[in-house]
Amino acid sequence: MLEKTIRDIAKKAREASFYLANVSTDKKNKALNIAAQLINERREEISEVNREDVREAERKGVSKAFIDRLTLTEKRINGMVKSLNEVSMLEDPVGTIIRGWKRPNGLQILQMRVPIGVIGIIYESRPNVTVEASSLCLKTGNATILRGGREAINSNRILYTILSEAVKRAGLPEGCIGFIDSVDRKAIKYLIRMNGLVNLIIPRGGEGLINFVTENATVPVIKHYKGLCHTYVDEFASLPMAQEIVYNAKVQRPGVCNAIETLLVHKNIAGKFLPEMIRRLQEAGVEIRGCERTRKVVPQIREAEEKDWDTEYLDLILSIKVVDDIEEAIEHINKHGSQHSEAIITENYERAMEFLYRVDAATVYVNSSTRFTDGGEFGMGAEIGISTDKMHARGPMGLPELTTYKYLILGNGQIRK
């Protein structure tokens, strides 16, 4: 029964995707602008529905961070309106010729960006993802199927209703945005196994959700997984610069994936660098967990356990390890990192090159905070998230990453000998 419901949504999405693939950019933008206008007009109603979700979640006793993500504040509603209008102003990647060449037999080959088709977005408590994800998919000519978290169901439903209305008013088929109005986890399982109807699944959420999707999906998945990021302060670092960067990467916004969780410090500068660094971090409320050698330099800190090196705190906690050399730093990162964002602080050319080449991560920095791994900071205009996978898209995913390509081949009678 539920499977049939999901299949029907997927079928409608697939049908719509054929239409969407060749619709004009103007028409897609019109839908985005109408959606912005409708959300702006109906903000009271949205807030009210969201307050119900928040109250219910509070009754269940979820965490403060959870309530924060769930709440559609005035500012977040403004953010959705603004983002819809901004996405309408971004360049449409569909139809871009990535490259083209002519073969000796006269065949002209063009590699053209086209939509992926039907994209399933599976997310948790943040209702604004409903708007952000579906608007980016719509702009790139993809049909979306949304499956948000249980606690945000009423907020998601009203946002979906508004988006649907906008799609209709712009003259686009209803199936462009589909919504799974069921909190049953089986619904996810059905969705992620609908090969032939669904082309891609993007899960955004915690470890449990990501593992469930990876374990069960037969449709391709681009994971937006955790960020266990490091900064390595080399012996040839400018120490004042290192101080600023490490502080920024940990403290400026600790709850996000591109903040660092572990600081690696070359043994030759640990004594000089760590006392002041740790003092500043502690002043900002950061709990420090250090390895043995760190604690020799600054004794009054908690000892790091083995599992600390594999923990994404998403909080004001930092583990610190003193390493013998860049070799140990790179090995530690390639073993414990989540291939998200990694940085070295050094003034030495060779060390910088070695780090850039040998660290296996989506983004590798020299002398910069890891906090710049972000579609907006990259200048992409918008992002659907940050891929921690290696296939199709890696790192911040903007509009072009939501497309695939096809080859158009123009002949005049060519046959193969």
Place this chain on the structure above:
Amino acid sequence: MLEKTIRDIAKKAREASFYLANVSTDKKNKALNIAAQLINERREEISEVNREDVREAERKGVSKAFIDRLTLTEKRINGMVKSLNEVSMLEDPVGTIIRGWKRPNGLQILQMRVPIGVIGIIYESRPNVTVEASSLCLKTGNATILRGGREAINSNRILYTILSEAVKRAGLPEGCIGFIDSVDRKAIKYLIRMNGLVNLIIPRGGEGLINFVTENATVPVIKHYKGLCHTYVDEFASLPMAQEIVYNAKVQRPGVCNAIETLLVHKNIAGKFLPEMIRRLQEAGVEIRGCERTRKVVPQIREAEEKDWDTEYLDLILSIKVVDDIEEAIEHINKHGSQHSEAIITENYERAMEFLYRVDAATVYVNSSTRFTDGGEFGMGAEIGISTDKMHARGPMGLPELTTYKYLILGNGQIRK
């Protein structure tokens, strides 16, 4: 026990992949050239081992086509030697800067091609895949894990041994090429679920194998699935050109994925086009299966059943359907095609554009045989196969498609405000 064996192979491959990611192109080429030389020197031994496999397969009573794929003829051995040397001469995509830009805050962002990591190749009876797949992976800095078909196990083992020797002589770590020396299907299941060790699975084979891999894999998969290709002869086609192209697309090599299985013909030219076309095809030994309207024009042919529209014959059989218009042709293709290679024959600009834009396939042709969907014919130099998936790579996969990218970000103290 078997799982541990596979895990050990995967661990060695992953370790080797870190080394391979930054090894010089010269060293990789050296391994390829040595492998070519060793295969050339040991061709008698290879043939002998292969003959055993062939004899055993014949005893089991496999099909002639199967024996053909399994057999390492003199020509095929020459082909392996030649292809190894050719791959050594291709441009190495690793290290290519795809694009780069500078942000207002001074951060320089470079998007660089890097290897994917560890690629599992699962294939069936063709032992030459052992050499082709692993050489393309090696050239692109990827470690390979090979799992060939049961019937080719001895041929695969000796080729693997030679490749391993070449890798060692070139000074590369042994783990660069791994070989699963077990015909137990469980071995595949273990391999395709080794997330964290294996980065990509490429299955090449029949429907059964592809479905098994899709159903069970948790590692990303790029499928090389079937080619159910069409040619649509529009009412505005040059009929002599259409004759040549359809004949070529069906007859020149019917057993491959880019040959056509179904011919669609506009009703307005069916009477004029079909009799001569069918006569020529029948002369070449092609069995024709036609729809009712086709049989009105040429009565003495077999009637096509519903399932014919969904069958990849890979043989001298062609189904023919007369359609009302381009709309019906596109709908038929998008419903029954395998999104591989599709062609329209027309002299009409609008029809050509409509077909190019609206047909959902890796390669869409105007006035050309579909037989050109091939890495070599595209000018890629070599191909690991033809992806029928939409994610990461679509259509012929050359060397760049065997890479991913990472962002190198060069700063001088940037922190996020």
